[in-house]
Amino acid sequence: MRLLNVQTRIFEQFYADAPAYAIASHRWAAASETSYQDVQKQRNTEKAGYKKVEGFVQYVKTHVPDVEWLWIDTCCIDQKDSAELSEAVNSMFQWYQKAVVCLAYLADVSDSEDEDEFRRSEWFRRGWTLQELIASKTVIFLTKDWQAIGHKGWNVGDAKSLPPMGRCLTQCVAQITGVPDGVLDDSRRLEAFSKEERLRWVHGRNTTREEDMAYCLFGILDAPIGANYGEGAERARRRLLIAIELMDADAARARPSLNVPFRREPGFIPRPTLAAQMEAKLAPAARVALVGLGGVGKSQLAIEHCYRTHKLRPDTWVFWLHASNAVRFEQSARDLADLLQVSGREDPNADVLQLLRNWLRDASKGSWLMVLDNVDDASFLLEPPPTTAETRRTQRRIDFVPFCEHGSVLITSRSESEALKMVYEDDVVHVMPMNEEEARSLLVSKVKGESADDGILVRALDYMPLAIAQAAAYIRERGPRCSVQQYLKELEQNRTSRTSLLRRHVPLPSRDAEASNAVMLTWQISFEHIYKTQKSAAELLSVMSFCDRLAIQEILIRADGADTDPPGHSSTFEDDIVTLRNFSLVSETPDPREWEMHRLVQDATQVWLEELGRCEEAFDRFIDRLCEVFPTCHFENWALCRTLFPHAIRAAERKPVGRDAQLQWSTILYKSGRYASEQGDFAGALSMATQSMAVRSAQLGDKDEMTLWSKAMVASTYRKQGRWTEAEELELEVVETSKATLGADHPDTLTTMGNLASTYWAQGRWAEAEALGVEVMETSKTTLGAFHPDTLTSIANLALTYSNQGRLAKAEALEVEVIETRKATLGQDHFATLLSMANLAATYRKQGRLTEAEALLKVAVKGYKTKCGLQHPDTILALSDLASIQEMRS
Incomplete structure (x- = not known):
C-alpha cells in the first residue's frame, strides 16, 4: 500500500502495519486527473486533479492533525503497472475499512446546508463510491470548497483524531442509496445480507470503465477475482457471479452455516x-x-x-x-x-x-x-x-x-x-432488566456520546433495554436538536407524554419485523394474551397498576369472602399472581406478601385500559380496595398506615369520576391525611384534607358529619402550621354546625370544641382555653365516661393549659391521673401514654424537679424510638427536652 505523507509530499510503500491514514473518495474526471508520476515529480500542477490532491492534503493537515498519511486512488496507485492496479482493486475494500476517516469530496455540491443539492450529487451514482461508502467506518462529506456537510458512521476508536463532522447523515444516505443504515454504520453487518441483496445496491450506478461495474463489487461481495481490464463488462460480471457461486458452494461444504x-x-x-x-x-x-x-x-x-x-x-x-x-x-x-x-x-x-x-x-x-x-x-x-x-x-x-x-x-x-x-x-x-452500568453503556453506545443525565434517564426507563434503545433512536433521529436532557424532560413531564414517547415505533435491526419495537406496545401483547386466557389475572394487574409500584401488599390486592369475585378474590388470587409473575409483569420481594412492578409497566397497563374504555372501572376497584383496608389513624394502626400510605399518595394523584368512588376517595384522603399529620407532614396532610373536604362538601353538603370531620382536620392542620386565625375561624364554624346538627354533647362536637381550645391555648389565650377545656372535660365524663380515650385527651389538654398558666400543682394532679389511667387501659408503651409522660416531665421541669423529669423523659424517649422512630416529631422533641434537662443538671 502506497501512502502520501501530507507534510513532506513524499510517497512511501507499506507492506504491513501501515500507520494511521486518511483516505479520499471522489469522482474521477479522467482527462484532468493527476497521476502517481505527476505528484512524485511535482509536474502538471495546473491540472484540476492535482489541485484536488492538494485540497485533500491541506484538509488532513488542518483538520486531522494527528494523521500524517493520505491515500488517494489517482496518485497512490501507479496506473501504468497492471499488476499493482489489479492488487489495488482487490485490496481497496480493506484499505477503506482500515482508514481513520474517509473524506468524500463532492465537487458538485456548493452549499453545505442544502440537503437537496447533497441528494442530487453525482457521487451517489458512481460504482466505486458505493464500496468506499460501505467500507469506511467514518465518512465526512465535503463541498467543493472543502466545507463539512456532515458525516456517516462514528469511529469510536479514532474519535480523538477526527475533526468536527457536522450533522449525522446516515439516515439520509441510507434513503439516497438504498443501503441499510446498519450496514452504513458497520460494514461487518454485510454478512447478514444475501449476495443478491448486495448486488441490488449497485443498480442505477455507473463507472467510467465498463469492467468496473463488476470490479467495484469485489469487497462488498467478498469475491476478489482480480482485475483484467479489456475483458469487457459481460465477461467481468460472469466471472464475478461464477466466483460467488463457487465460494458459496465451498462454504456450504466446508462448514455449517449460521x-x-x-x-x-x-x-x-x-x-x-x-x-x-x-x-x-x-x-x-x-x-x-x-x-x-x-x-x-x-x-x-x-x-x-x-x-x-x-x-x-x-x-x-x-x-x-x-x-x-x-x-x-x-x-x-x-x-x-x-x-x-x-x-x-x-x-x-x-x-x-x-x-x-x-x-x-x-x-x-x-x-x-x-x-x-x-x-x-x-x-x-x-x-x-x-x-x-x-x-x-x-x-x-x-x-x-x-x-x-x-x-x-x-x-x-x-x-x-x-x-x-x-x-x-x-x-x-x-432475564431481568439491566443493571445501571449496563444500561448506561447501552445508552452511550446508541446515542454515540455521554451525558451527565444518562444515569437519570436509564433509571427513568427502568433499565429496560428496549426502552433505552427506543429512546436513543428518538434522540439520534432528532439530533442535534434533541438531547438526553431534553428527552428526559419530555419523559418526566407527565404520564401522557411518557407513554407517547414509548409507544413510538422505531426501526431496530435486531428485532423481529412482526414484533413491535415500541416497548409499551410490546407489553400490551402480553396484557391481551392474559386477558383472553385468564381474565381474573388481567383484572388483578389492572388494579395493581394504580398502586405505588414498590411494596404492593397482599392485604391491598387480595379480597377474601366477597360474593362477586372481584379482582384478587381468594378463589383465584394464587393462580392470578403466579401468572403475572410468570410473565414478569410483577416481581416478588423478600417479603412473600409483597410484590413490585415497573413504573413503565403500570403506565402501559393504564394506557391499555384506556383503549379498552375500562380505566375508570379499574381505578374505582383500586379505590374501593384501598378504602376498605386503610385503617383509622389510631396509634395501634400506625404500622399498617405506614405500609399503605404510599398507595394513598398514588390514589391522591387522580380523582375518580363517579359519586360513590369520589366519596371512597375522600375517605382515603381523610384517613391518610390524619396519618400524615401525626407523622409531622403537615403540608401533605393539608393537601389531602382540603381535597377530602371539597369532595364531601360537594357530594354531601356542608352539614354532613363526614364533611365536618374533613373540615376539622383542615383546621387542625392549620393550627399545627401556626395559622391560628384560619384554624380558629374554621373550628368555630365546625363547632356551631356540630352543635346544631349533632348536639352539644355529641362526641364529635366535643372533639371539635377540644380542638378550638387547643387553638386558644396555642395563642396564649389561657382563660378561653381553660373555660372551653373544663366544659369539654366535664361533658365527656358525663357522656363518655371518665376512662374514655376522648375524656382522657380532654383532661390532658386542660392540664397543659394549667401548666402554661403556672398552676403547676393542678396540672400535675391531672397529668398523673391521665398517665395512670392510660397505663391501665392502653399500656405503658402506647403512644398516648408516652405523650402523657412527656407532658408530666415538662411540668416537673417547671417545678425544678429535674431528676424526676429526666427519669420520666428517658422512659418516654425509649418508647418513642421503638414505636415512632427517630424521625418522628415527638421523638425529636423529647430528645431535645431530655438533652436540655441533662444540661441543666450538669
Missing part, C-alpha cells in the same frame, strides 16, 4: 452473569429457556449467543425458528429444510417436519443449536400439526425438534409457565 435472520448488534452490551448461566446450561441435548418481560433483551441475548457460538464453534450449525404461532413455526421449518437441502422436501406430499426431524437426528450432519424465538404461547407446539399422517398423530410439533446428544435448543418466552411446558425448572434463565 441461519439467524438478524444482524449481530455491533454495540451489544455484554451481560456476563446471564451469558455464564446460558453457557452452563446449554450442554449437548439441553433445552434452555430465556424468560423475561417483553423488551428486556431475551432475543438480543439469543442472537449474540448464536453469533458467538458460530465464531467459537464454526463446526456447529446455528438455526433460528420463529415460534410465536403455528404458521410462523412451520414456515420457518420449511425454510430451514430448504437451507439444508433436505432430501425429499420437493415432493408436494412430503412431511417436511418429519424430514427435518430425521436430518436433525443424524449425528453425521454435525452439532447444532436451534433457537425457538417468542414462544409466549406454547399450546400449538404441544399439539400435532393438522397434516400429520395417521400413523403418528400423537407426535406434537415440539417433538419434531428432537432430543439428541449433538443438538441443543434455546427458547425465548415472556411466560415462565409456558416455558416450563418444554423445559425443566432448573433450565430456566430469568
Whole structure:
C-alpha cells in the first residue's frame, strides 16, 4: 500500500502495519486527473486533479492533525503497472475499512446546508463510491470548497483524531442509496445480507470503465477475482457471479452455516452473569429457556449467543425458528429444510417436519443449536400439526425438534409457565432488566456520546433495554436538536407524554419485523394474551397498576369472602399472581406478601385500559380496595398506615369520576391525611384534607358529619402550621354546625370544641382555653365516661393549659391521673401514654424537679424510638427536652 505523507509530499510503500491514514473518495474526471508520476515529480500542477490532491492534503493537515498519511486512488496507485492496479482493486475494500476517516469530496455540491443539492450529487451514482461508502467506518462529506456537510458512521476508536463532522447523515444516505443504515454504520453487518441483496445496491450506478461495474463489487461481495481490464463488462460480471457461486458452494461444504435472520448488534452490551448461566446450561441435548418481560433483551441475548457460538464453534450449525404461532413455526421449518437441502422436501406430499426431524437426528450432519424465538404461547407446539399422517398423530410439533446428544435448543418466552411446558425448572434463565452500568453503556453506545443525565434517564426507563434503545433512536433521529436532557424532560413531564414517547415505533435491526419495537406496545401483547386466557389475572394487574409500584401488599390486592369475585378474590388470587409473575409483569420481594412492578409497566397497563374504555372501572376497584383496608389513624394502626400510605399518595394523584368512588376517595384522603399529620407532614396532610373536604362538601353538603370531620382536620392542620386565625375561624364554624346538627354533647362536637381550645391555648389565650377545656372535660365524663380515650385527651389538654398558666400543682394532679389511667387501659408503651409522660416531665421541669423529669423523659424517649422512630416529631422533641434537662443538671 502506497501512502502520501501530507507534510513532506513524499510517497512511501507499506507492506504491513501501515500507520494511521486518511483516505479520499471522489469522482474521477479522467482527462484532468493527476497521476502517481505527476505528484512524485511535482509536474502538471495546473491540472484540476492535482489541485484536488492538494485540497485533500491541506484538509488532513488542518483538520486531522494527528494523521500524517493520505491515500488517494489517482496518485497512490501507479496506473501504468497492471499488476499493482489489479492488487489495488482487490485490496481497496480493506484499505477503506482500515482508514481513520474517509473524506468524500463532492465537487458538485456548493452549499453545505442544502440537503437537496447533497441528494442530487453525482457521487451517489458512481460504482466505486458505493464500496468506499460501505467500507469506511467514518465518512465526512465535503463541498467543493472543502466545507463539512456532515458525516456517516462514528469511529469510536479514532474519535480523538477526527475533526468536527457536522450533522449525522446516515439516515439520509441510507434513503439516497438504498443501503441499510446498519450496514452504513458497520460494514461487518454485510454478512447478514444475501449476495443478491448486495448486488441490488449497485443498480442505477455507473463507472467510467465498463469492467468496473463488476470490479467495484469485489469487497462488498467478498469475491476478489482480480482485475483484467479489456475483458469487457459481460465477461467481468460472469466471472464475478461464477466466483460467488463457487465460494458459496465451498462454504456450504466446508462448514455449517449460521441461519439467524438478524444482524449481530455491533454495540451489544455484554451481560456476563446471564451469558455464564446460558453457557452452563446449554450442554449437548439441553433445552434452555430465556424468560423475561417483553423488551428486556431475551432475543438480543439469543442472537449474540448464536453469533458467538458460530465464531467459537464454526463446526456447529446455528438455526433460528420463529415460534410465536403455528404458521410462523412451520414456515420457518420449511425454510430451514430448504437451507439444508433436505432430501425429499420437493415432493408436494412430503412431511417436511418429519424430514427435518430425521436430518436433525443424524449425528453425521454435525452439532447444532436451534433457537425457538417468542414462544409466549406454547399450546400449538404441544399439539400435532393438522397434516400429520395417521400413523403418528400423537407426535406434537415440539417433538419434531428432537432430543439428541449433538443438538441443543434455546427458547425465548415472556411466560415462565409456558416455558416450563418444554423445559425443566432448573433450565430456566430469568432475564431481568439491566443493571445501571449496563444500561448506561447501552445508552452511550446508541446515542454515540455521554451525558451527565444518562444515569437519570436509564433509571427513568427502568433499565429496560428496549426502552433505552427506543429512546436513543428518538434522540439520534432528532439530533442535534434533541438531547438526553431534553428527552428526559419530555419523559418526566407527565404520564401522557411518557407513554407517547414509548409507544413510538422505531426501526431496530435486531428485532423481529412482526414484533413491535415500541416497548409499551410490546407489553400490551402480553396484557391481551392474559386477558383472553385468564381474565381474573388481567383484572388483578389492572388494579395493581394504580398502586405505588414498590411494596404492593397482599392485604391491598387480595379480597377474601366477597360474593362477586372481584379482582384478587381468594378463589383465584394464587393462580392470578403466579401468572403475572410468570410473565414478569410483577416481581416478588423478600417479603412473600409483597410484590413490585415497573413504573413503565403500570403506565402501559393504564394506557391499555384506556383503549379498552375500562380505566375508570379499574381505578374505582383500586379505590374501593384501598378504602376498605386503610385503617383509622389510631396509634395501634400506625404500622399498617405506614405500609399503605404510599398507595394513598398514588390514589391522591387522580380523582375518580363517579359519586360513590369520589366519596371512597375522600375517605382515603381523610384517613391518610390524619396519618400524615401525626407523622409531622403537615403540608401533605393539608393537601389531602382540603381535597377530602371539597369532595364531601360537594357530594354531601356542608352539614354532613363526614364533611365536618374533613373540615376539622383542615383546621387542625392549620393550627399545627401556626395559622391560628384560619384554624380558629374554621373550628368555630365546625363547632356551631356540630352543635346544631349533632348536639352539644355529641362526641364529635366535643372533639371539635377540644380542638378550638387547643387553638386558644396555642395563642396564649389561657382563660378561653381553660373555660372551653373544663366544659369539654366535664361533658365527656358525663357522656363518655371518665376512662374514655376522648375524656382522657380532654383532661390532658386542660392540664397543659394549667401548666402554661403556672398552676403547676393542678396540672400535675391531672397529668398523673391521665398517665395512670392510660397505663391501665392502653399500656405503658402506647403512644398516648408516652405523650402523657412527656407532658408530666415538662411540668416537673417547671417545678425544678429535674431528676424526676429526666427519669420520666428517658422512659418516654425509649418508647418513642421503638414505636415512632427517630424521625418522628415527638421523638425529636423529647430528645431535645431530655438533652436540655441533662444540661441543666450538669
